[in-house]
Amino acid sequence: MLRVFTAGESHGKALVGFIEGMPSNVSMNVEEINRDLARRQQGYGRGDRMKIEKDKIEILSGIRGGKTLGSPISFIIPNKDYENWTEYMSPINTNKCDKLVTKPRPGHADLTGMLKYNFDDIRNVIERSSARETAVRVAAGSLIKQFMSYFNITTHSHVTAIGDIHLQEIITDTSRIKESDSSSVRCVDGIVEKKMIQLIEETKKAGDSLGGIFEIHISGVPKGLGSYVHWDRKLDAKLSYALMSIQGVKGVELGYGFQNTSRVGSLVHDEILFQKTKGFFRNTNHAGGIEGGMSNGENIVIRCGMKPIPTLYKPLKTVDIESKESALATVERSDTCAVPAASIVGEMVAITVIAEEFLRKFGGDSLEEIEKRWKEYI
Numbered sequence: 001m002l003r004v005f006t007a008g009e010s011h012g013k014a015l016v017g018f019i020e021g022m023p024s025n026v027s028m029n030v031e032e033i034n035r036d037l038a039r040r041q042q043g044y045g046r047g048d049r050m051k052i053e054k055d056k057i058e059i060l061s062g063i064r065g066g067k068t069l070g071s072p073i074s075f076i077i078p079n080k081d082y083e084n085w086t087e088y089m090s091p092i093n094t095n096k097c098d099k100l101v102t103k104p105r106p107g108h109a110d111l112t113g114m115l116k117y118n119f120d121d122i123r124n125v126i127e128r129s130s131a132r133e134t135a136v137r138v139a140a141g142s143l144i145k146q147f148m149s150y151f152n153i154t155t156h157s158h159v160t161a162i163g164d165i166h167l168q169e170i171i172t173d174t175s176r177i178k179e180s181d182s183s184s185v186r187c188v189d190g191i192v193e194k195k196m197i198q199l200i201e202e203t204k205k206a207g208d209s210l211g212g213i214f215e216i217h218i219s220g221v222p223k224g225l226g227s228y229v230h231w232d233r234k235l236d237a238k239l240s241y242a243l244m245s246i247q248g249v250k251g252v253e254l255g256y257g258f259q260n261t262s263r264v265g266s267l268v269h270d271e272i273l274f275q276k277t278k279g280f281f282r283n284t285n286h287a288g289g290i291e292g293g294m295s296n297g298e299n300i301v302i303r304c305g306m307k308p309i310p311t312l313y314k315p316l317k318t319v320d321i322e323s324k325e326s327a328l329a330t331v332e333r334s335d336t337c338a339v340p341a342a343s344i345v346g347e348m349v350a351i352t353v354i355a356e357e358f359l360r361k362f363g364g365d366s367l368e369e370i371e372k373r374w375k376e377y378i
């Protein structure tokens with residue numbers, strides 16, 4: 001069984017990752033992990049924290065000479081911002097902090113987190129509810145992605161909407177494409193990107209925030225990961241559980257999940273074909289690569305909807321937890337939009353679930369043992 005654990009506070013000394021269940025003899029390229037960490041830091045709309053952090057993994061155990069040992073892999077990602085928070089975040093300094101955060105932000109974990117854990121300082125909630133944690137999930141996913149590449153399983157993602165600007169609508173509504181040749185999708189992408197950036201800039205100026213949609217594709221997944229025999233073994237359920245755990249994600253859709261609801265069955269279900277060289281296959285993929293809780297061999301396509309960022313520079317009304325008086329919510333620093341970053345997190349979270357299920361089906365202690373089982377099955 002593959003398990004990924006994360007620890008660490010947003011402004012603490014470092015984030016910590018722990019992966020149990022990786023087989024031995026898998027080659028690992030640390031630069032690739034750092035590249036994925038850098039991808040997560042990019043995207044228009046990020047705040048000033050991303051100018052401070054330069055995320056890099058430091059592997060502590062489980063890998064020797066560039067190959068996994070089969071033992072637990074542990075690693076850290078130092079928080080550069082810790083330098084500015086050393087005293088405030090100290091695990092041993094018992095002086096009560098004079099900068100209590102007492103004005104919970106609507107949409108964040110602040111209010112319920114402080115009530116649930118019995119804190120008088122919302123800072124204690126912010127530190128762990130922050131999406132800073134997703135850096136660890138990206139590093140772990142990037143390691144796991146390298147393992148999956150031995151089996152030709154790859155993943156990528158892209159943003160399909162920022163606020164009310166949808167990539168698809170603009171591609172199909174050519175009247176909205178004035179600036180260039182409408183036959184070039186690359187050009188259209190460029191126009192959409194410009195419109196999205198413009199919207200983020202306007203929203204930032206207005207002190208507000210944005211959400212959006214990103215789409216994940218996973219290809220090369222063999223038929224039969226997950227199962228129909230029990231509800232908690234279904235692959236679509238496992239993917240949506242994991243993706244919904246990403247901070248801010250409020251909707252997960254497999255294939256044309258919601259669009260399919262308004263079409264007749266004959267236009268939805270993907271007809272089955274067979275060729276000697278290819279085996280069973282489909283010419284369409286409205287299902288998004290999963291039927292009956294199992295991968296069906298087609299690309300897995302998932303869309304995730306992210307709500308707007310809760311921290312607003314023009315804050316919403318809240319109640320001060322000390323005085324119980326009406327107040328404006330706390331704002332120190334924030335992203336305006338983090339959909340591109342969440343998209344990278346989504347990719348890595350999804351590939352982690354695929355690897356878990358892959359090991360459940362083909363599992364062994366070493367890469368060679370797993371390859372043998374996979375080849376036999378294929």
Ligand SMILES: Cc1cc2nc3c(=O)[nH]c(=O)nc-3n(C[C@H](O)[C@H](O)[C@H](O)COP(=O)(O)O)c2cc1C
Nearest residue numbers: 108109129131247248309310311334335338341342
């Ligand atoms: C990559 C990423 C960056 C984020 N940045 C911020 C941010 O700067 N400010 C903020 O208030 N929320 C940010 N969020 C969203 C909050 O973490 C999230 O809304 C919060 O944890 C509440 O959880 P929920 O949305 O799942 O209810 C970010 C989310 C992600 C995935």
Ligand SMILES: C=C(O[C@@H]1CC(C(=O)O)=C[C@@H](OP(=O)(O)O)[C@H]1O)C(=O)O
Nearest residue numbers: 047049129130131132135247333334335
């Ligand atoms: C640190 C990251 O994102 C953070 C996620 C986040 C939140 O509330 O989720 C709030 C912000 O934290 P800060 O107040 O320190 O600027 C973001 O910068 C990151 O993605 O690495």
